[in-house]
Structure formats: C-alpha cells, structure tokens
Amino acid sequence: MNNIRWSDAIAAEWMKLKHLHAVTWSATLFVFMPLMLAFMLYLGKTPEMATSSGMFSMKTGMFVDYEWNGFFMAVLQAGAGLGMVGSGFVISFVFGREYSENTMKDLLALPTQRWKIVSAKFIISFMWSLLLLMVMLLVVLVSGWILDLQAEDQLVWDMSMKFMLMSLMTVMITAPFAILASVFKGIMAPLAACIIALIVGNLVTTIGMGPFFPWTIPALSALAFEDPGMNVGIIGNVIYICTLVAGIWGTIKYWQVADHHG
C-alpha cells in the first residue's frame, strides 16, 4: 500500500509546526517591520515631531510622499527584501530541519511516496511565508487607516494586489533553496544562498540586469504596474518560471533518486 493520501502528508507537515518558536518569531518580525515603516511615515507626516526627535528625520526621506502611495512603495521594497529573507528562512527550515533533527531517514521508507512528502513541504513552506506576508499587509492596512492616509480611489486596492503578487512570486522563487537544504543536509547552506541572492539581486538591479535574475523578478513585476520600465518581459518571466520549476522538480528528484546517508 503506497497510496497514503496527499492530504495526510500535508497534515503531517502542518503538525510539525506546532509549538514552534520559529513561527512566533517570524510573525513578530513581519509585524514589526511595517509598524516601523508606519512610525517613520508618521514622523515624516508630522515634521515638528521628527525634528524634535532628531534621530529619525534623516530616515523619513525614503517615502516619495506621506500618504498611501508613498507608504505602499516603501512597503513593497521592504516587503520584497524581508519576504525574500523570511521565505528563504522558512523553506530552509522546513527542509533543513529534517537533517538537523535527524528525522530525514524516517521519511524515506514509508508507504507515503516521497514526492508527496516533498510537495507537502513546499505547500506548507509557501503557505507559512505567504501568511507572514499577508500579516504584514494587514498591519500596513490597519496602520495606514489609523494614520488616516489619503489616496485616490482604487489605489489602496491596486497596491494591495501588487503586494500580493509580489508576495506570491517572492515566496515561490525560494523553491531552489530546498534543493540546497537537501543536498547540504541542513539550514545554513540555503540560508546563506538566500542572503547572497538578495545581495546579488541589489547589484544586478543597479546595473539594469534585474529582469534576468530570478530573485529580483518578483519585486520588479510588482513595480512594473507603476513604472512600465520595470517590466521584466517574456525572458524574465521564462527565467522565473524555469527557476521555480527547476527548484521544485529538482528537489523531488533529489529525494527520489539520490543516496540518503543523513
């Protein structure tokens, strides 16, 4: 009997998150970041307070304006970076912990096929990361409402959609890090790769090569709504999809075919 339900594999992955400090800490970080941005926006909106507090006056320059548009533009940029690192950590943890907890070998000779276990891990990683980014969006919306930010009709909705698109794309492009977690048997290698991708992403964007680098494409795609010059084009989309598919397919194949010593 090798046909254990896929939903059971997903449920098993879900159960592994119980009592996990990493869930609480990651959620805290994703709440804290937009609150910080909202606070800086508030300082920018009320210059007399920013001046009196002194130390914040420089930082508030990151907003193009102090209303919804400026807030969202900053949130999109911060969300792309934080989303990338956060999702990278999540996927590294979900795959890498099986090695650090020495449980990998328990998953290999079961009536549940390996592809079901791997895909369940992807689903849970993506859900966890998306949830974090949705929490961030919720905090952004609530803070903007409290700050009484102004916008044209539809802007908040459009920006929220952009944020969601960016979130979905950012989360999914972390798939290749799962292969690294599996091959290097732990959390550190994929996490390091994620940070390197973030740094390289900043560099390639500066020199105009962003549309060809998979990990900058989500942020550029979101910004393309505002600025068509940011459009990554067909090649960028193909690069993105190929990287995503290679990440998922490669991890499943690795679990199915490689020798597992760990």
Add this chain to the structure above:
Amino acid sequence: MKNILQTINLTKKYGPYTAVENLSLAVQQGEIYGFLGLNGAGKTTTIRILLGMIKPTSGDVFWFGKSLRDKTFASWDRLGFMVETPGAYSNLTVIENLEIVAKLRGVRSKTLINDVVVRLRLDPYRNKKAGQLSLGNAQRLGLAKAIFHRPEVLILDEPTNGLDPAGIIEVRNLLKEMAENDGVTIFVSSHILGEISRLVTRFGIIHKGRLQIELNAGQLAKLTSKVLRVSTSDARALQLLRSQGFEGIATADPLELIIEDEKALKHPEMIARILVNAGYDVKHLMIEREDLEHFFVRTINAIDHE
C-alpha cells in the same frame, strides 16, 4: 520456510571504495537475524540499501519476494525500522511525534499509539517534548515509531544504544516476544555482541563490506572453542600436568591453568584426580565456552591476517 528478505550479490561502491561487496543473505519468516560487524564494516550501508535509502551499485534486494527495483513495490507498510540514532521533532511531544508517523503510515487508530507508549514505558513522558527526553527515552521513542503499526518485519540498527541495563533487558524481551508471539521477523544490527547472542536465532558477520560467515546458534556452538579452567593451590601443577602428557596449557597466573587439551576437555575429572592425588588442592574447575564476542574477534582477526 518462506524468505521474507533476500539480497543477491548486493554491492555498493563509492568511487574506488567498496562499502558492500557481493552480499547475499536470506532471512526467513519469524527469524531474529543478527547482523554483526565492526564500525565501518558496512552494516548501516546495507541496512539503508534494504530500506531503499541508498541505491546499490549492483545486486538486488527482495522483500516478500518482490524486488526493490520494481516500481510497483508497495510493502513499506509491512516494515518497521530504526536506523542509527533515532531522531524526533524536538518541539513536539512524544505523542505528537508518533501521530506524525501515524499520518505518514496512514494509520488512523489512536489505540495503536497508546498501546506502544505503554508497552515501551513512555507513558510518563507522553506529553514531554522530544527535545527534553533522555537518551534512553529518545531511543524508546525511536523504537515506538518503528513498531507501533505492528509491522511484519522489523529492521533495527543498534536498538539498545543509550539504554540502561534494565532497558536493554526490556527491549530484548520485547523483541523476543514480538518474534515468538506475533511471528515478527527481525533483522537487527549491533556491535554489542553479548546482547545479540541472547537474542538472535541466526547471525551473519560482515567485515570489510563482505558477509564473512552466517551461522545459527547450533552451528556457533560447534565452532566456538572450549577451555578447561583450573585453579589450584600449587604452582607446580602446570609441570605435573605437562609431565602427564597434557598439551596446550596456558596460565592466567601461576595458580590458574587454562587447558585446551582434547583429552582434558573430555574428562575434566581426570585432571582433578591427578592434582588431588599429587596433594594439590583443586579450588575451581570449569569448562568455559568461547562467547560470541571472542568468536567474532577471532573470526575478524583470521580474515585480517589472510
């Protein structure tokens, strides 16, 4: 009897290094098969091949007569296993860890989990996080994961590691009971040979990746050597026995003789009589059979010197 497990010319190479070489063995239903070897002999590699975690370079593994290479192989639910040091999700309790394995094995019954927790004396720790368990209890949890679904075959790699003496006896009895009462076939690797010798019905010794010898308890008795151990009150006993034509006498200390002579082993009373007649006290006289540990070391040494 039907073969539950059979390997044919199993070989695993890593570049120029051969971890397992032409290993062929068969384990029959209800057997407790001991798989013995030094560290690095190829035990764990073999076990991982048996469980499909490592692909053999050549050769094949058959479970219940079906090849592991067969894409339709679907007998994992009939197997339970524990490979090397057991792991567990440290943030989850004992019960939660078992519930996860139950999900992945498609087991719905909570009763099976409760039964195994009681059977392995994990009940007081059922709500304790796995990360806080002692080494012995972590080992019990590993065993619980291997047996809770009542498998037909158990594959255990060093199952008594980390257990205290009482725990070792308990696990030994549990495995014996599973084999005798439930007909579970057990394949167990260990380097604690004293422990294995009390448990297995048959064993194989693997050394340098090759299966060197396979024996059952009766065959082992024939192959293991015997000595007659005698404690006397006088150091001149050694000379006396030699003068009487007994050969192969060694001394542990001047008053303790270790005699390998065939005649002496067949008639130890003759030795007692000679010594007593010469006026030497016989304080202790006993035929000692070589244990599995010594037999193992002797076998390994013989192979190394070939």
